[in-house]
Amino acid sequence: MFEQNAILAHIRRWVEIESPTERPDQVNRLVDMVMSDHTGLPVTLERVPGTDGCGDHLIVRSNWGQDKPGILVLSHLDTVHPMGFLAGRLPWREEGPIAFGPGIYDMKSGACIAHHALRAAAAAGGGPLGVTHLYVSDEEIGSPTSRSLIEALGRQAKYVLVTEPARDGGKIVTARKGVGRFDVHIRGLASHAGAKPHEGRSAIRELGHVILALEGLCDEARGVTVTVGVVQGGTKANVIPEEAVAAVDLRVPTAELAEELCGKILGLKPKTEGVTITVTGGMNRPPFEQTPAAKALFEHAAQQAAEIGFELIGIHTGGGSDGNFTAPMAATLDGLGVDGKGAHTDYEQIDCRTIVPRAELLRRLMMTLA
Secondary structure, eight states, X not given: OOOHHHHHHHHHHHHTSOOBTTOHHHHXXXXXXXXXXXXXXXXXXXXXXXXXXXXXXXXXXXXXXXXSOEEEEEEEOOBSSOTTTTTTTXXXXXXXXXXXXXXXXXXXXXXXHHHHHHHHHHHTTOOSSOEEEEEESOGGGTOTTTHHHHHHHHHXXXXXXXXXXXXXXXXXXXXXXXXXXXXXXXXXXXXXXXXXXXXXXXXXXXXXXXXXXXXXXXXXXXXXXXXXXXXXXOSOTTBOOOEEEEEEEEEESSHHHXXXXXXXXXXXXXXXXXXXXXXXXXXXXXXXXXXXXXXXXXXXHHHHHHHHTOOOOEEEESOOOTHHHHTTTSEEEBOOSOOEEOTTSTTOEEEGGGHHHHHHHHHXXXXXXX
16 A cells, blocks of 8 residues: 555655745745645645744645544644755765655654555545644744644544654654743843942852752652753953843643743742842643543554554653644644654654554554544
8 A cells, every 4th residue: 555665755855845944935845845745635725824934834634524523633844954954964865774864754754654644545535534634834943823723723633643753763652741931031230340349240140040940940750851051141251240041941741840830930039139030931832641532542553553563652752742732632642753863963864664654554543543
């Protein structure tokens, strides 16, 4: 039913249209191709114009089963690699069963095999439930322009299948941590570092206290991580620094911990008299917790995989995806894409031997979920 080399050639066509999130013109070139690839299929296409500097989104709906909650497939077409990566540091190449290219693992191969699974399901007359495949253009920056669309379609779905890449030798993702992002702005008082240092209030000194307080919130036992990833401050070496800023990343596995940690971060208080701290931000991806319905979905998928001939193993991971948005409202299964490694690197790659079994698993899910 599926032929590895034919699908790999199709993946290559998608990979060779470089589509960094910040280049909506390039993302839209790929959307054009994806739309063309659906010619002749029993589907309807809805192209949602991009906003806020992002590319367009594409909704593909099967002509069958749209009268009841069905299957939503989530994919993204944007990548992190800048333009020119394909001609420079990461050209398309094949070395035995391994294929390399920017965005091939995260996640053009996963998006492409889902397309082939839908094509095969259509050829068989469709399954009990309708299939809606959403391709978005901004996942790599947190899905700011597609989140409302993802959530709207998620509320209409019974099952959500996310084609992010498989992990650690083929494992799929059954839960993800929620992701919070915060900006900390500290204002002190400038003065001459030599003549009148006592009159100043150092924002950078206060930043040191803030970093220790924030990273002190890390709790391995509860799965909480807080990372101060970017800091800036000061103007000259001989000036007591008046301002300092920090960008903060939060990862939490449950909604309860998200509420608790957000409160602590937003409630930071200065330790230095005369210094103010302003914190903005919050959760930009809610925790993806495995519900009983999602557990049943995983068990069904594992049975299908066993019939194909491979063991399906589920893991929890700290990275976020668009599945975080749908997990609270519909049974969600993630990491259904092709196996490989090196996401976001100059050695990003897939194991081509996993193309066919992964496409077959997606086809079976489209045909058997009811």
